[in-house]
Amino acid sequence: MDKIEKIIAHYIENQEGKIAENVTFLQENVIGKSSNEIAALIANVTPEETGGIVAISGFYYQFLVAIEYILDMLKGKWDFIFIEHLDDIVVGKDSTVRFIQVKTSEKVKIEASSSPASGLYYRSSIAGRTERKNNSWIDKLLSKAELLQQKDGFTTQFQLYSSYHFIKTRDFDFDVYTGNSNYDMNITDTDHLLKVSDTVFDKNDEHYDYQIKCGEKPKELLRRFYLHTGTGLQKLEIFEDHLCMRLSEWLFSDIGDRVRVHPTDLNTLVGHLCTRCTYRDSAERLLITRDKLEEILSDIRTRCLNSVEQTTEKHGNMSAVSKIIDSIVSDIETCAHASAFKDKLYTYREYLKQWVDNGGIFDL
Numbered sequence: 001m002d003k004i005e006k007i008i009a010h011y012i013e014n015q016e017g018k019i020a021e022n023v024t025f026l027q028e029n030v031i032g033k034s035s036n037e038i039a040a041l042i043a044n045v046t047p048e049e050t051g052g053i054v055a056i057s058g059f060y061y062q063f064l065v066a067i068e069y070i071l072d073m074l075k076g077k078w079d080f081i082f083i084e085h086l087d088d089i090v091v092g093k094d095s096t097v098r099f100i101q102v103k104t105s106e107k108v109k110i111e112a113s114s115s116p117a118s119g120l121y122y123r124s125s126i127a128g129r130t131e132r133k134n135n136s137w138i139d140k141l142l143s144k145a146e147l148l149q150q151k152d153g154f155t156t157q158f159q160l161y162s163s164y165h166f167i168k169t170r171d172f173d174f175d176v177y178t179g180n181s182n183y184d185m186n187i188t189d190t191d192h193l194l195k196v197s198d199t200v201f202d203k204n205d206e207h208y209d210y211q212i213k214c215g216e217k218p219k220e221l222l223r224r225f226y227l228h229t230g231t232g233l234q235k236l237e238i239f240e241d242h243l244c245m246r247l248s249e250w251l252f253s254d255i256g257d258r259v260r261v262h263p264t265d266l267n268t269l270v271g272h273l274c275t276r277c278t279y280r281d282s283a284e285r286l287l288i289t290r291d292k293l294e295e296i297l298s299d300i301r302t303r304c305l306n307s308v309e310q311t312t313e314k315h316g317n318m319s320a321v322s323k324i325i326d327s328i329v330s331d332i333e334t335c336a337h338a339s340a341f342k343d344k345l346y347t348y349r350e351y352l353k354q355w356v357d358n359g360g361i362f363d364l
């Protein structure tokens with residue numbers, strides 16, 4: 001009896017109450033099964049909770065959005081990027097700073113409402129009171145203007161980057177903001193998001209006034225709000241391919257389209273960004289500048305070039321093997337035992353190709 005069977009047998013013998021369903025499941029699906037069979041069984045079981053995988057998908061998507069901004073930075077549009085500091089993503093160029101919140105959902109579209117499901121405007125209530133806190137998504141974005149105020153020479157921008165569409169309703173129509181990519185739009189007095197001007201309270205239950213705290217009224221701040229709908233989670237591969245193409249164009253501008261970054265290389269960059277986010281005691285670790293990216297991007301470039309070189313060399317060696325064997329076969333066509341020789345030569349050709357494919361060196 002192997003270790004896993006001993007563990008299961010002990011569990012069955014000592015289980016209080018002997019829950020029949022659990023015992024039967026173990027006896028029918030686990031005891032006597034190989035590890036591969038048990039793994040296949042587990043893979044086919046639908047989990048009761050998927051919160052973990054949903055959270056991981058959301059963070060991965062956020063890193064892809066960060067890479068999108070990194071590519072803009074490489075082209076000179078931004079001077080720096082922060083990840084998970086003050087907001088999901090913060091980028092800056094001269095006196096302009098943009099705060100970005102990234103939101104994901106398995107759904108393709110969500111109906112706009114005041115509910116938590118479309119929390120763009122949802123504010124939680126204060127226990128025992130009718131007032132609400134300024135903790136909606138739009139509140140959290142606009143209140144960042146406290147840090148860098150217009151009177152001090154700064155221009156703040158606010159973006160909600162979602163993987164899904166907000167579908168307008170009679171009471172909540174945010175479509176006008178999906179066209180504000182220039183962050184400079186006139187806001188009408190009937191705008192639905194102007195409700196942020198209603199009386200709200202901060203986390204300390206103190207009255208929050210945008211004019212006093214941020215130096216601007218909500219209407220002025222909303223002029224610089226952009227509701228951006230990105231690629232859906234259902235089409236994540238399209239987003240990855242798009243980023244790979246853009247990164248390839250930058251890394252190999254001197255070579256052309258013969259070399260391309262692949263999703264595995266993109267994930268190397270994601271891993272690098274994840275590593276930076278593990279150092280919460282230092283905001284400096286969360287800061288990304290072009291200089292800091294040079295080393296990791298240089299490694300990706302070198303690996304891609306080496307991969308192409310190895311592929312080209314392998315292809316050339318394969319061609320050389322075929323060419324030589326075919327030449328020998330042609331020379332022995334008139335021999336008495338040509339058929340037997342051909343069979344041996346073709347067998348040896350396949351052996352040589354396998355050897356080259358496994359990393360053998362073929363030097364002519």
